[in-house]
Each structure stands twice: as structure tokens, then as C-alpha cells.
Amino acid sequence: MKLTETEVRYVANLANLNLTEEEVARMVHDLGSVLEHMDRLAGVDTNGVEPMSQVLYETEETATLRPDAERAPLGNELALANAPMPGNGYFKVPKVIER
Amino acid sequence: MSEQSPTAHTISSIREGLLKKAFSAAEIAREALAFAERENPKTNAYLLFSSERAMEAAERVDKKIAAGDDPGLLGGVPVAVKDVILTKGVRSSCGSRMLEHYIPPYDATAIERIEAAGGLIIGKTNCDEFAMGSSNENSAFGPVRNPVALDRVPGGSSGGSAAAVAQKTAVAALGSDTGGSIRQPASFCGVVGVTPTYGRVSRYGLVAFASSLDHIGPFARNVRDAATVLEAMAGRDPLDSTSAEAPVPNYAGHLDGDVRGMRLGVPVEYMKHATGETAALIDRSIEGLRGLGCDVREISLPATDYAIATYYIICTAEASSNLARYDGARYGFRSAASGTLSDMYRNTRGEGFGAEVKRRIMLGTYVLSHGYYDAYYLKAQKVRALITRDFTNAFRSVDAIVAPVSPFPAFRIGEKVNDPMAMYLSDIYTITGSLAGIPCMSVPCGATSEGLPVGLQILCNHFHEEKMFRLAHAFESTTN
Numbered sequence: 001m002k003l004t005e006t007e008v009r010y011v012a013n014l015a016n017l018n019l020t021e022e023e024v025a026r027m028v029h030d031l032g033s034v035l036e037h038m039d040r041l042a043g044v045d046t047n048g049v050e051p052m053s054q055v056l057y058e059t060e061e062t063a064t065l066r067p068d069a070e071r072a073p074l075g076n077e078l079a080l081a082n083a084p085m086p087g088n089g090y091f092k093v094p095k096v097i098e099r
Numbered sequence: 100m101s102e103q104s105p106t107a108h109t110i111s112s113i114r115e116g117l118l119k120k121a122f123s124a125a126e127i128a129r130e131a132l133a134f135a136e137r138e139n140p141k142t143n144a145y146l147l148f149s150s151e152r153a154m155e156a157a158e159r160v161d162k163k164i165a166a167g168d169d170p171g172l173l174g175g176v177p178v179a180v181k182d183v184i185l186t187k188g189v190r191s192s193c194g195s196r197m198l199e200h201y202i203p204p205y206d207a208t209a210i211e212r213i214e215a216a217g218g219l220i221i222g223k224t225n226c227d228e229f230a231m232g233s234s235n236e237n238s239a240f241g242p243v244r245n246p247v248a249l250d251r252v253p254g255g256s257s258g259g260s261a262a263a264v265a266q267k268t269a270v271a272a273l274g275s276d277t278g279g280s281i282r283q284p285a286s287f288c289g290v291v292g293v294t295p296t297y298g299r300v301s302r303y304g305l306v307a308f309a310s311s312l313d314h315i316g317p318f319a320r321n322v323r324d325a326a327t328v329l330e331a332m333a334g335r336d337p338l339d340s341t342s343a344e345a346p347v348p349n350y351a352g353h354l355d356g357d358v359r360g361m362r363l364g365v366p367v368e369y370m371k372h373a374t375g376e377t378a379a380l381i382d383r384s385i386e387g388l389r390g391l392g393c394d395v396r397e398i399s400l401p402a403t404d405y406a407i408a409t410y411y412i413i414c415t416a417e418a419s420s421n422l423a424r425y426d427g428a429r430y431g432f433r434s435a436a437s438g439t440l441s442d443m444y445r446n447t448r449g450e451g452f453g454a455e456v457k458r459r460i461m462l463g464t465y466v467l468s469h470g471y472y473d474a475y476y477l478k479a480q481k482v483r484a485l486i487t488r489d490f491t492n493a494f495r496s497v498d499a500i501v502a503p504v505s506p507f508p509a510f511r512i513g514e515k516v517n518d519p520m521a522m523y524l525s526d527i528y529t530i531t532g533s534l535a536g537i538p539c540m541s542v543p544c545g546a547t548s549e550g551l552p553v554g555l556q557i558l559c560n561h562f563h564e565e566k567m568f569r570l571a572h573a574f575e576s577t578t579n
Contacts, residue, residue, distance in 0.1 A: 008461070015419060015464040016426070016441070017457060018449025030458055031465065033520045038408040038466075041478050044485070051480035052487060054311055054341075055297040055536030057561035066337040078204040084433035093428050094440045 002032045104134035106177050107267045110324045113175050117164055124160035124175035128153045128219050131177040135221060135268035142244045142253070144262035146182055148222040149189045153177070156219045163217070171217025172331045178213055179269035181260045182223040183230050184315065185304040186210055189220075193306050194228045194238040197425050197432045197451035207304020208336045209273060209315050216331040221269060224259030228453045229422065230275050230308045232256045233283060233525055236516050237455040244512070247289055247552060251509040254284030257318070261288040264318045271328045272318040277309050278410050279504075279529025281316045282541040286504035286554025289543045291325045291571070292318050296561050297536030298343035300329070301336030309417035310341075312410075312533050322542060322572040326350035329564065348565050354572040359392030361570060364497035368403040369528055373503045376547040381503050384544040384555045387577045388501065393570075398497060400489040403531060405482050410530040411523055412466050412479035418456075419463025425451065458519060487535040494560040499570055501557055503528050504541045508551035528556060538564045542571045544578060 008027045012019045019027065076089050085092040105113065105127040116122050132150050139145050160174050180186060183193045185203035187210075192198045210220065227237040235243040235258025243258040245251040246266040253262040257274030261284035264272050274281040276294040285292025293316045300315045307313060317328035333347040365385060373381060389395050427433035427447030434446035452460070466475035493500060505525060515522050532539035538561070541554035555574065559567040 003465075011461055011465045011468065014468060015460050016423075016444040016448055017452075017460060018445040019457070020449075023454075023457070026454075027458070027461055030519050031461060034411060034462060034523065035465070037520060037523075038412055038475060041405055041408050041412075041482055042474070044402075044405055044478075044482050046478065046481035046485070049481040049484050051477055052484040053480055057296070057536070074204055081204060082201055082430035084427060084431070091429050094437065094443055096440050 003028055003035065104130060104267065106131045106134055106269050108270060109321065110173065110176050110270060110327050113270065114170065117160070117170050117175050124157035124164070124170070124219065125154065127175045127177065128157035128221070131219070131221055131269070135263070138266055138268050141249065142246050142262045142266055143241050144224055144243050144259040144266060144268065145179065145222040146192060146194075146225050146240055146259070147190060149186065149220055152186070152189060153219040153221045156214050156217075160217045171215070172327060173213060174217030176218050176270050177221045178218045178328070179222050179224050179260055179263040179272040180210065180220055181226050181257050181272070181274045183226060183275050183306045183308075184209060184273055185306065186220060186223065189223065191223065191306070192240070193230070194226045194240060195451070195453065195456070196239045199239070199432065201431055203304075205304065208301040208338060209332045210304065212332050213273070213328075218331070224257070224263055224272060226259055227256035228456050229306065229418075230256040230277060230280055231418070231455050231459055233279070233522050234510070234515065235259065235284070236512065237453055239453055242512055245288060245509050247550065248509060250511055251551070252287065252512055254287035254505075254509065256280040258284050260318050261285050261290055261292065264288070264290045264320055270319070271324055274316060274318055275305055276314045276316055276533065277312045277414060278533045279526050281314075281318065282504050282529050282539060282554065282556060283526070285318055285541040286552065287509040289546070289552030290318055290320055291322055291540065291542055292316065293325050293329055293540040294532065294538065295329055295333065295564055296343070296538045298341050299538070299562070299564070300332045301339040301342045303336055303338035307421040309414040310421065311417060312414055322568055322575050323351050323354060325540070326354065326568045343562070345562055350565060350568050353565050354568055356569050358570050358573040361393045361499065362497045363388060363393050363395045364398035364493055364500045365395060366400045366403065366500060366502055367397050368400055369502045373506055377503055377505070377507055377553050380545045380547070380553045381555060384574065385501060388574060391573050391577065396497070398493050398500065400493060400531065402482065402485045402489050403527075406486055406531045406534065407523055407527060409479045409482045409486065410526070410534060411462065412475050413483060413534075415459045415463035416467050416476050417463070419460045419467065422456070422460055455519070483534050486531055490535045490537055490558075490560070498566060499557055499559045501555060504554040504556045505529075508547050508553055532558045537561055538567050540567060540571060542575055544574075
């Protein structure tokens with residue numbers, strides 16, 4: 001599977017990622033060679049195989065649910081401590097209406 | 100204290116010294132920090148030292164000892180921590196510009212447990228950005244040099260943790276493993292590295308890369324110390340719903356059992372890729388295991404040829420989703436180039452991430468995109484089930500699998516950095532165990548003629564860490 005520059009730009013757009021012209025050219029080459037390798041999966045017979053989305057193992061019945069008890073939240077001050085632009089107890093971002 | 104740095108001790112010799120009052124935990128912390136800071140410029144293994152935190156932890160240990168209480172499983176033990184594991188109040192950058200100034204408001208569960216057991220967190224270690232890489236060359240803060248051969252990589256992504264333990268600037272270290280990021284650097288640096296069963300150690304506070312594959316595990320200079328650190332960290336945590344209920348055995352207490360008659364499988368598919376000296380050292384190790392009375396036989400893991408494709412589809416897909424959170428709004432870096440909200444996202448991510456992280460976000464976004472999901476992501480999840488089935492079948496007739504960790508020893512810095520596909524292919528032996536979620540480890544098995552360490556990999560079935568440690572410990576005693 002080879003990728004074109006147009007496809008690379010399309011995917012970068014989906015990923016909200018700015019790429020320079022040089023990065024786009026590099027991605028065409030790098031992603032192309034990795035996808036070519038990935039294409040070998042097409043030849044594997046997976047008829048009747050359930051997809052594995054999580055590690056499963058033989059185990060006794062587990063209680064993976066925790067009691068719904070109150071816990072102290074992080075709090076406004078700590079939650080904002082790493083914000084690049086905090087203000088009035090909020091995260092400040094550019095206008096949301098104009099994309 | 101003694102002539103040598105306290106970081107050259109073992110866990111048990113530290114305990115003994117503390118209980119005999121030969122030294123205090125505060126002395127250990129002070130000397131360990133001074134030694135590590137002095138040695139660090141050689142390798143760049145540490146990104147920062149958490150002196151205050153280590154001194155406070157040492158004081159708590161000394162108070163316990165003064166009161167006649169037990170200092171804990173890791174009492175007074177200097178531990179280095181990979182920078183993808185969050186430490187409250189101590190910067191955790193993940194090796195990325197994106198989090199260069201990020202100070203976590205909470206501790207990872209693994210960190211809480213290490214300190215509850217008396218461990219001293221002395222610093223945060225360098226790593227590939229967001230744990231993505233096999234050489235530690237993808238760190239935004241410069242590569243780590245392998246302490247064994249300074250012109251070579253320490254492996255990755257937990258390169259700094261492996262280097263710190265090999266350089267004896269820490270007694271033990273924590274790393275994270277998604278596709279081999281503990282075992283491969285352990286083998287390159289000549290130390291023990293353990294990837295426990297998926298779910299054995301809570302990932303709460305581990306910065307997510309690929310959630311169905313991420314593990315936390317220990318590095319140490321011997322099997323006993325690695326087993327002890329795992330014991331201190333393992334166990335159910337309500338804050339990580341994937342953490343297992345299974346009780347935590349006393350790993351270090353069961354190392355000395357007999358391995359005579361233990362059935363070991365050697366996968367034919369693995370041995371065909373290993374090159375010259377690595378293959379010869381693995382063969383010699385297998386002979387050593389036979390000498391211990393193990394029953395060694397060939398086994399087949401036929402889906403191995405598809406493992407790299409499967410892994411790089413699943414891990415990039417999960418990474419593209421997990422890393423969507425770095426958008427410049429709530430924490431971390433925000434681009435100074437302003438504009439619309441959308442510009443803020445794109446510029447922040449374009450400027451904040453390094454080349455490998457961008458490559459993986461792109462790959463992951465592509466394989467999840469409309470029209471390709473079934474052919475790539477869904478297909479990979481099915482092949483993952485086949486790879487896991489290979490192991491399940493193998494463990495019906497063997498107790499453990501032994502194999503190489505990497506096809507070759509540590510390579511030169513810069514040697515593979517421009518060929519991502521070649522770098523990905525070097526993960527062949529470690530990603531299969533990661534995909535199946537089984538416990539696996541690297542234990543040193545010798546060195547090449549150039550003096551480069553090589554690791555033997557041991558893989559066992561889910562939650563069979565005790566057996567894995569027992570075999571590794573018996574093997575270790577034949578190499579010392």
C-alpha cells in the first residue's frame with residue numbers, strides 16, 4: 001500500500017496535526033514502507049476468529065467493579081495548575097465558534 | 100558508608116545494613132543522589148533527580164527503624180523511575196516537549212506502593228518520547244548512552260532505567276513495556292528486566308500509549324531484586340479496572356526451587372532470525388538449562404511472522420486515540436502561534452510532538468480511518484487472537500518458553516534512526532509476548548566478543564511469574 005501526498009494531508013487533518021512540506025514528503029515514504037509490511041496480514045486466514053481487543057486469561061470470577069463511594073476530587077486549583085492559559089478558574093482557549 | 104556507592108548494593112544488603120545500623124536510609128539517599136548526579140553526564144540516563152522526595156522517604160524509613168518497626172520490602176532502596184510514570188510534584192515529561200513543564204497532581208499507584216514499601220524514588224529517567232522507540236533516540240532531551248559501550252544505544256524505550264541500573268546509579272528501576280520496552284533495553288545493558296502479566300501491576304498514573312498492551316515492570320541487577328520490586332508493586336487497584344484480583348505471591352521467597360524436569364520450549368520461528376553471536380549465546384544458554392535438568396524441546400509458534408504487522412497496527416491505533424488529549428487546552432505545551440481553536444490544536448501538536456510520535460499518530464489514524472478499519476485494525480485484532488492461541492497451545496506441553504530478546508546486541512547511536520521499518524523489525528521477539536499479555540523477562544546470558552551484553556528471554560503463561568523467576572534464578576546461578 002503506497003500513500004500519496006494528498007492522502008497524507010487528509011490523514012494529518014483527521015489527526016489535527018500540522019505537518020511541514022518536508023514532513024509530508026517523509027511521511028509518504030515512511031508510512032508507505034510500514035503499510036506495505038502490514039499488508040501481509042491480508043493473507044492470514046482468520047475465518048471464525050473472534051477479534052481480541054483485550055488480554056484474556058483463565059481466571060476465577062473477578063470483581064472488577066468498585067463500590068460507588070464518594071472520593072475527593074482533584075479540585076479546581078490543582079486541575080488548573082498545569083494549564084497553559086488559566087483564567088478565572090477556567091481553561092482559556094481561542095473562540096470556539098470560528099473553526 | 101562503605102567505599103562503594105549505596106546504589107551498588109542489592110536490596111538484601113541494604114536491608115541488612117539498615118537493620119545492623121551500619122548506615123541510615125538518609126545516608127543512603129544522600130550518597131546515592133550525589134553519586135548518580137556525578138555519573139549521569141556520561142549516559143544522560145536521568146532527566147532529573149527528586150532529592151527532596153528521596154530524603155523525605157528516607158526519613159520515614161529511619162523513623163520506622165528507630166521505632167523497631169520493619170523498614171519494608173524496599174526499605175532504603177534507591178529506585179529510578181521512567182518519566183512516563185507520574186510522580187506527584189515531580190516533573191514527568193514522558194521525554195516530550197509536549198510535557199516539558201508538566202508537574203503531576205497525583206502519584207501513579209506503582210509509585211505509591213514503592214514508597215509504601217520503603218523505596219526511595221531518586222530520579223526520573225530518560226526514555227523515547229511517550230515510550231515510542233527501541234533505542235532511546237526519540238527523547239526530546241537527547242539520547243541515552245549505553246553504560247557498557249558509550250557509542251551505543253541502551254535500547255528503548257525504557258533506555259534510561261536500564262542504563263541507570265547497569266551504571267549502578269540505582270539499585271532498581273521502573274520501566275514500562277508495550278512491545279518490549281523493558282526486556283530489550285535490559286538485554287542491551289546486561290541487566291534483568293521483567294514484563295509481568297498484563298493486569299499484574301496497576302497502570303493508574305502510567306501515561307497511556309497503547310492501553311491494551313501497556314505494562315509497568317522492574318529492572319534490577321539480579322533476579323531476586325527484580326522479583327522483590329515486582330512483589331511490592333503488584334496487585335489489584337480499584338483505580339485501574341484492568342488490574343487483576345489474583346493474590347500476589349511472595350516471589351522472592353520461592354526462587355530456590357528445583358527446575359529439574361521443567362519442560363522448556365524453543366520456538367523454531369525465533370531461532371531462524373537470530374544472527375551469529377546472539378544465536379550462539381542463546382544456544383549455549385539452552386545447553387546450560389539442559390545441564391540443570393530441564394527438558395528442552397522445539398515448539399512452533401506459526402503466527403510469529405505476522406506479529407510485527409499486528410503489533411504496529413494495534414499500538415499505533417491505540418496511540419492515535421490516547422494522544423488526542425494533547426491539544427494545548429488543559430495541560431502541557433500550547434503553541435504560541437495563535438489563530439482559531441483548530442489552529443491551536445494543529446500547531447500545538449505539530450510543534451510539540453517529535454518525528455516518531457507523529458509517525459505513529461499518522462499510522463494509527465490511517466488504520467482506523469473510514470474504509471480501512473476492517474482491513475487493518477479489525478484484522479490485526481483477529482491475528483492477535485491467533486498469536487495468543489499459539490502460546491496457549493504451547494503452554495499445554497511446556498512450562499516455559501526460552502528465546503532471544505533481540506536479534507542483535509546494542510547498535511551504534513544513529514545506526515538505525517533513519518529507517519523506521521528496520522527499527523520496528525528489531526522488536527520481533529518481544530512483541531509476541533506483549534500481544535498475548537503473558538509474563539516475560541530478560542536475564543543476562545553473556546556477552547559478544549566486543550563485550551556487548553545479550554539477554555535470554557523467558558516467557559510463561561499468564562500469572563506464572565513464580566515459575567518464570569525460579570527458572571531465571573536457576574539460570575542466573577549458572578552464569579555467575
